[in-house]
Amino acid sequence: MADYFSETGLLNLLYTAASILLAGALFYRWLQNDLKLGLKSSTSLFLLFFAELLWIIAIPGYSGFLFFSIACLALYNSLPHCRMLPVEGKAVLITGCDSGFGYELVKHLDAQGFTVFAGFLNESGTGASELKKCCSNNLHVLQMDITSSEQIEKAYQYVKSKLNAKGLWGIVSNAGILHCLCDGELLPMSTYRQAMEVNFFGGVEVLKVFCPLLRKSKGRYITVISLTVHVPFRGYAAYSASKAAMYTYAETMRLELSKWGIKVAAIVPGGFKTNIFASDEEWNRQIKKITENVRPDVVGEYGQDYIFNWKDIMDSSMTTCSSDLSLVVNDIHHALLAEKPSHEYFPGKGTVIFPFIYHYCPRWFFSVFMDSVLSKGQLLPSANRKY
Numbered sequence: 001m002a003d004y005f006s007e008t009g010l011l012n013l014l015y016t017a018a019s020i021l022l023a024g025a026l027f028y029r030w031l032q033n034d035l036k037l038g039l040k041s042s043t044s045l046f047l048l049f050f051a052e053l054l055w056i057i058a059i060p061g062y063s064g065f066l067f068f069s070i071a072c073l074a075l076y077n078s079l080p081h082c083r084m085l086p087v088e089g090k091a092v093l094i095t096g097c098d099s100g101f102g103y104e105l106v107k108h109l110d111a112q113g114f115t116v117f118a119g120f121l122n123e124s125g126t127g128a129s130e131l132k133k134c135c136s137n138n139l140h141v142l143q144m145d146i147t148s149s150e151q152i153e154k155a156y157q158y159v160k161s162k163l164n165a166k167g168l169w170g171i172v173s174n175a176g177i178l179h180c181l182c183d184g185e186l187l188p189m190s191t192y193r194q195a196m197e198v199n200f201f202g203g204v205e206v207l208k209v210f211c212p213l214l215r216k217s218k219g220r221y222i223t224v225i226s227l228t229v230h231v232p233f234r235g236y237a238a239y240s241a242s243k244a245a246m247y248t249y250a251e252t253m254r255l256e257l258s259k260w261g262i263k264v265a266a267i268v269p270g271g272f273k274t275n276i277f278a279s280d281e282e283w284n285r286q287i288k289k290i291t292e293n294v295r296p297d298v299v300g301e302y303g304q305d306y307i308f309n310w311k312d313i314m315d316s317s318m319t320t321c322s323s324d325l326s327l328v329v330n331d332i333h334h335a336l337l338a339e340k341p342s343h344e345y346f347p348g349k350g351t352v353i354f355p356f357i358y359h360y361c362p363r364w365f366f367s368v369f370m371d372s373v374l375s376k377g378q379l380l381p382s383a384n385r386k387y
């Protein structure tokens, strides 16, 4: 304490002014966030008080002030970056609501008070009927296979007729498919085409058709892409390529649509347990297509057991996937309502470590890492086996 009071008056004044500035910046950010504190911010707040105590009692002077500043910075960063807009009067179109993220998002946004236009691959399926039961009258169920221009146009006419003067606030391009995992050389061309058809062309057409409604509201376009766009994963060639096309498209649209006041955000989830991973029946159907359509000598070099082994690889990597879809739902909520949404959101496991290793470590290390984490138990192609 004695040291603290023996600091020169000028230095004390400087510390006080700097801490008032830091506290002011924090207070401003709190105000922007309507003074709501989450777990992260509460932890940082605790850290802040701890650092302040350290500064005043245990380490007065310059080093204490440094602790205090770092704590301020941590808290400042942990607070959401901007105020949330009101939900009232906002309508959102979501594609692919039969299951997974889309299904959960419909429930969430409906509970928040949005008018939700939910597109289904099958409007008479269980997903649509369950949502009709548990959601409010503000939910509109649409038959919308995004590979069908007619269904997209019909959905557009319906949405347009139901909107209020504010237009459509958001489009969440969520519908997507994943083929069975297999080497890119073996995947049939029809798999590549189908992936592009749904994951790219479908998304593009939905935005093209609905964009005038979004322009009116100066709203949000959100697309759900994948971590495989930023990091290559074995077995995902067709899926990754189609998602990468969508990502590049969305990035370009961000630039072009900004002049209309429309904001674009990409959601880049890690692995989540949803129906995207083919059922056993669907998997067997796709594997049959591979073995029937690839030339016999190529199948021979890989070996039937190698091809079937991909299912075990997928099953074991699924055990590491998260079941908590709210991480994705909350990020989409933020992208829809934050005054200043992020350009990209990375919910889920592995979304930091995989890109870090891919971008900042040598490629051989990345390969070894991927083998040890995701390809445990993968057989060698039969032609490469040493007996």
Ligand SMILES: NC(=O)c1ccc[n+]([C@@H]2O[C@H](COP(=O)([O-])OP(=O)(O)OC[C@H]3O[C@@H](n4cnc5c(N)ncnc54)[C@H](OP(=O)(O)O)[C@@H]3O)[C@@H](O)[C@H]2O)c1
Binding pocket: 095, 096, 097, 098, 099, 100, 101, 102, 119, 120, 121, 122, 144, 145, 146, 147, 174, 175, 176, 177, 178, 198, 202, 224, 225, 226, 227, 268, 269, 270, 271, 272, 273, 274, 275, 276, 277, 321
């Ligand atoms: N789960 C993950 O780990 C993960 C990771 C990264 C990105 N994603 C992406 O997240 C999005 C949502 O996937 P999810 O994980 O929630 O899987 P999901 O449960 O399979 O959801 C995808 C939805 O899209 C629908 N769909 C498929 N083809 C369609 C079409 N032609 N038109 C309209 N809807 C169609 C599916 O309908 P059916 O159920 O009837 O087939 C399903 O409801 C996808 O774009 C996916 O690529 C998922």
